[in-house]
Amino acid sequence: MTLDDVIGELRSGMTIGIGGWGSRRKPMALVRALAASALSGLTIVSFGGPDVGLLVAAGKVRRLVTGFVSLDSIPLEPHFRRAREHALIELTELDEGMLHWGLLAAAHRLPFLPMRAGLGSDLLRVNRDLRTVRSPYGDGEEFVAVPAVPLDAAFVHMNRADAGGNGQYLGPDPYFDDLYCLAAQRAYLSCERIVPTADLLAAGPPQSLLINRAMVAGVVETPRGAHFTSCVPDYDRDEAFQARYAGSAGDPEAWRDFAAEFLSGTEADYQAAVARFTGASLPGRAGDGGTDGPRA
């Protein structure tokens, strides 16, 4: 599939889950395509990073379901901060573990899963539809009944995949990408490189094959498609570019410039603009212009 093929299967108002964690292994090429689309009124489910920031900045998000929105090396995502402080989006604020549980419940086709997280906290005050449930087994203990978080669609990014949708992560953490896929009606997998099935084990052991083709509706090859988030071992987070992004996000005029430079074209245009930015930022070539922020 192409990025446009994937976006063409989506509709306004859908609930879309985005894999990865913070500013780590985010399916950013798919997110950029979604941000550039005509879709609107989306509910986004994410352990949030710049995926949430870009979609909020593009006005695509009606409701966000999350435990946090962070750039990791920058604790708070600036578009998310602004959207909250101006009440531009609806928020379902959950404990991180609750979001895990909601995805697991959806993957298992259960209406809820019981959990201690949330008891005694104001999550039960700000999420008025959260309910508790009592154990039927004599101990009588009370739990939060974490509702399932079913998804219309999910985006995840893998290091490698085959054309059929068998996906492989090679970094330190699978995050919850398999659960996003199983919680979704249709899951779309982007990857650094599509390889023949027989070559998958050349890169990592069988247990690195996190996603199988029963879980996936479509595969897109998007080299550097997680940029500027980390996609180790293929590449680290681009801290210089992230600093540029975050610096621009605080100011409407700077953000217009950033969007014009990086977000006004196709994914290939984006990657070319990033290459120009990186070239201009390389040590020894400072002064070529266009550089913002220190190189990590």
Place this chain on the structure above:
Amino acid sequence: MSRGEPTMAEICVVACAEAWRGDGAILASPMGVIPALGARLAQLTFEPELLLTDGEATLLAPAADGRDGVPDHGAPDHGASDGSAGDREAGDGLVTEGWLPFRQVFTLLAAGKRHVMMGASQLDRFGNQNISCIGDWARPKAQLLGARGAPGNTVNHPVSYWVPKHSRRVLVDRVDMVSGVGYDRAAGLTGRSGRFHELRRVVTNLAVLDFGGPDRSMRLRSCHPGVSVSDVADATGFLLAAPYQVPQTRLPTEAELALIRNRLDPQARRDRELAGR
């Protein structure tokens, strides 16, 4: 190599380390530079069984005869990931002893095998902690980190807090949003639901506190050198319980100072966390 009086940052490192004393083989999750140094110090000295991660998914133990370090890391995030790390230098004296992706952190914390030291934007008398937002939740004056892992952490396993700037803005009468659960809220839970709730210590740049006051309210446990009881009371936005005689926070030993200065933090990143004082 370790001559010289201990600095306040070093005293705080040791006070943080003390929070994990007696914990044994559980995951220590420190958020912030000084708590991370404290946890590594505890692991290297009196609490060798502690487990610590690199801030991502790898469990790291001190090499038998290595030069240790707490690698530079991203901002603390108070959730399932811990603030003890980031990228490792080759030859940092640490060896991989296990794998702990986020999904396993969630299971480990629900199993109670973890003691986290979180930060707090606001913390009240009973230990209710806010890291979500300031002002009305529906349209906050200031959006903060979000609840992250605080609700689950506080009802599942021991939690301590690190406050690098003890002030009435942080130690408040009432928090705007309860992210981490305090003793009054835990006591109000139905039946046995609060049985795993335990707040251990609050370490600040002025003092060490615990929850041994009336109705498990915050109590002054020790003042750091040069800090008086009234200094602490003045910087606290609620009535603080205190024993008749408040001891001084214990000073680092020579061996501890050597470990902090030469092995764990030769770049003195610990000083930056207290720079705003």
